[in-house]
Amino acid sequence: MKKVFGLIIVLxxxxxxxxxxxxxxxxxxxxxxxxxxxxxxxxxxxKGDHGYKVEIVKMPNDSNQMRDNIITSLSSGSDDxxxxxxxxxxxxxxxxxGYLEPLDELIDxxxxxxxxxxxxxxxxxxxxxxxxxxxxxxxxxxLYYRKDLVDATDSAKLASGNYTWNDLxxxxxxxxTSSINGIVFQAIQNEGLICNFNEFSDNFADIENGLKLMKxxxxxxxxxxxxxxxxxxxxxxxxxxxxAVFARNWPYMNGMVSSDESEITPEQVGYAPLPLGGTVGGxxxxxxxxTDVMEGAKEFIQxxxxxxxxxxxxxxxxxxxxxxxxxxxxxxxxxNAILNSDAFQKALQTTIARPVSPNYAELSYDLxxxxxxxxxxxxxxxxxxxxxxxxxxx
Numbered sequence: 001m002k003k004v005f006g007l008i009i010v011l012x013x014x015x016x017x018x019x020x021x022x023x024x025x026x027x028x029x030x031x032x033x034x035x036x037x038x039x040x041x042x043x044x045x046x047k048g049d050h051g052y053k054v055e056i057v058k059m060p061n062d063s064n065q066m067r068d069n070i071i072t073s074l075s076s077g078s079d080d081x082x083x084x085x086x087x088x089x090x091x092x093x094x095x096x097x098g099y100l101e102p103l104d105e106l107i108d109x110x111x112x113x114x115x116x117x118x119x120x121x122x123x124x125x126x127x128x129x130x131x132x133x134x135x136x137x138x139x140x141x142x143l144y145y146r147k148d149l150v151d152a153t154d155s156a157k158l159a160s161g162n163y164t165w166n167d168l169x170x171x172x173x174x175x176x177t178s179s180i181n182g183i184v185f186q187a188i189q190n191e192g193l194i195c196n197f198n199e200f201s202d203n204f205a206d207i208e209n210g211l212k213l214m215k216x217x218x219x220x221x222x223x224x225x226x227x228x229x230x231x232x233x234x235x236x237x238x239x240x241x242x243x244a245v246f247a248r249n250w251p252y253m254n255g256m257v258s259s260d261e262s263e264i265t266p267e268q269v270g271y272a273p274l275p276l277g278g279t280v281g282g283x284x285x286x287x288x289x290x291t292d293v294m295e296g297a298k299e300f301i302q303x304x305x306x307x308x309x310x311x312x313x314x315x316x317x318x319x320x321x322x323x324x325x326x327x328x329x330x331x332x333x334x335x336n337a338i339l340n341s342d343a344f345q346k347a348l349q350t351t352i353a354r355p356v357s358p359n360y361a362e363l364s365y366d367l368x369x370x371x372x373x374x375x376x377x378x379x380x381x382x383x384x385x386x387x388x389x390x391x392x393x394x
Contacts, residue, residue, distance in 0.1 A: 023051055023053040024053070024296055025055055026052050026053065026054045026055070027055055027057050027080065027081050027082045028054055028055065028056055028081070028082065028083045028300070029057045029070060029073075029080075029083070029084045030057070030084075030085040031058070031060070031061055031063075031066060031085065033317065035316060035318070037312060037313045037315075037316035037317030037319060038313075040312050040316045041303075041309045041312045041313060042054045042056060044303075044308070044309075044312060045303050045304070050296070050299055051296070052293065052296035052299065052300065054300055057080075067090055070086075074097075074288060075097065075099070077290050078290065079288060079290050079291050079292050082287065082288055082291040082292075082293055082296070082297045083285060083286065083287055083288065083297050083301060084288060085283050085284070085285055086133060086284045086285070086286060087283060087284075088121065088124040088125075088280060088281060088282060088284055088353065089124070089191075089364070090284075090360070091124055091127070091284050091286065092124075092127050092356035092358055093358050093361075094132070095125070095127035095128070095130075096128075098289065099288065100133070100286040100288070101132070101286070101287040101288070101289045101291075101294070101297075102130045102131065102132055103131050103133065103134060103301070104131050106298050106301070106302065107131065110302055110306065114131070115324070116323060116325065117134065117135050117305075117322055117324060118135050118138040118280065118348065118351060119280075119350070119351050119352075120138065120277075120278075120279070120280025120352050120353045121133075121134075121135035121138045121280055121284060122134075122135070123352070123353035124280060124284065124354070124356065127356055127358075132286055133286040134284065134286075134301060134322070135282070135283075135285075135305055135310075135322025135323070136284055136285045136304075136305070137283060137313060138280055138282040138322050138348070138351065139250055139281030139282035140250070140279065140280050140282075140347060140348065140351045141195055141196070141199060141248055141249070141274060141278035141281070142272065142274055142278045142347040143158065143168075143247070143271065143272040143274055144246070144247045144248075144253065144254075144270070144271060145271075146175075146264070146270070147268060147269065147270035148267075148268045149180075149245055150171070150175060150270070154174075155270055158270065159271070159272055159342065159343040159346075160343075160346075161275075161343070161346045161347075163272075164275050165200065165213045165217075165276075166213075169213075169217060171245075171246070172217075172220070172222055172223075172246055173220065175245040175246075176245060180242070180243055180244065181223055181224055181243055181244045181245070182223060182244070182245055183217065183222070183223055183245065183246040183247065183248070184223065184224060184227070184230060184234070184235045184239060184244040184246070185217070185227075185230065185247065185248035185249075186230055186235060186248070186249075187214075187218055187228050187230055187375060188229050188230055188231045188234075188372075189368045189369065189372040190368065192231055192232060193371060193372060194279075194354060194367055195281070196248065196279075197211075197214060197367070198279045198352060199275075199276060199278060199352070200214040200217075202276040203352040203353070204355060204392070207385060207388055208385055211371070211374055211384060211385070212381070215375055228372065228375060232250065232253075235247050235248070235249050236249055236253045236256060239264075240262040240263060240264060250281065251320065251338060254269070254338050271338070271341045271343045271344045272343050273343060273344075273346045273347035273350050276352075277352040278347050278350065278351055279351070279352060279353075279354060280351040280352065280353055282320075282322075285304060286301075287301060306323060307325060307326060310322060310323040310326055311326055311329065311331070314326060314329075314332045314335060315332065319336075324349075327345060327348060359394070362394075363391055366387070366391035367392075369387075370384050370387035370388050370391065371384065
């Protein structure tokens, strides 16, 4: 009888031990990754002996639909998602609504500094003096140019970043021909217009001068007559077809230079940081304030956005690291050719965030409307300044 009783005790002990070791699930809401990077990061974390297992909850590829789904869940106080990936312009809204856990204490505990991460990404996730997100991967606006057409002196000036918008205006006119536009960029009434104006206006620090500068570019005889309809696709098409000397665009265009649709070669392309910094894009990661696995969520976000996770993201997916130390990592540099450009590295260090707002979608629309009307000649400078200032104050 004693032996049976002893066996029962042992059995219950084993069951209790197994129960204690059962992994708790961390649900990560994120769009599907077309590369192996995300799955590799999650698999590596799940190998650890920390008692947690991350499960990917694939969100719609349509960003607006994804945003709506996340808001519906978080606004109800649900813990359906423990971590969420966010477009950089969502973070302010989510933080203002109280959906996200502040991460400043986590950053301190990890012995990190804010400057360890991409500047624009961190600024995008800062609200009311606190940081509510860390970089998943940054994207950024910068300048492409035809280094086979631009002379060595101007090329060196561009690559150094020590030039002004007026310098670029002069260069665009200098190298334009009857068949090649001086410069192309995004001036259509959409989010791309806000990104470009952010760059012209020194991160909205000098709105009046930014408006004047951008209008000088859009009105110039060496930009396309329909520049006010140009989005990213029109920009890359013009540049890849050899119809523009300079082009402001995002890193994705660099991969297209090597494609069959490009009429120019990688050897003909140079890079430069924009004069006052390039608008940051990309995605961030934050923690649901109502998660029931807070410690695990913090452990995973630290792994995901720190050097280990970001290196996997760079090597497996060719994503730009949001953790700055990796920008000098030999394996990362080998996996992503554009990072070998000193000029592109400079651009990464000077990224700027768009205005952080709890109502960013409405703000962006109002700004787009006001700026585009001015560029089209349908509103005065003073009326536009008033409209922009009112939108920013709301």
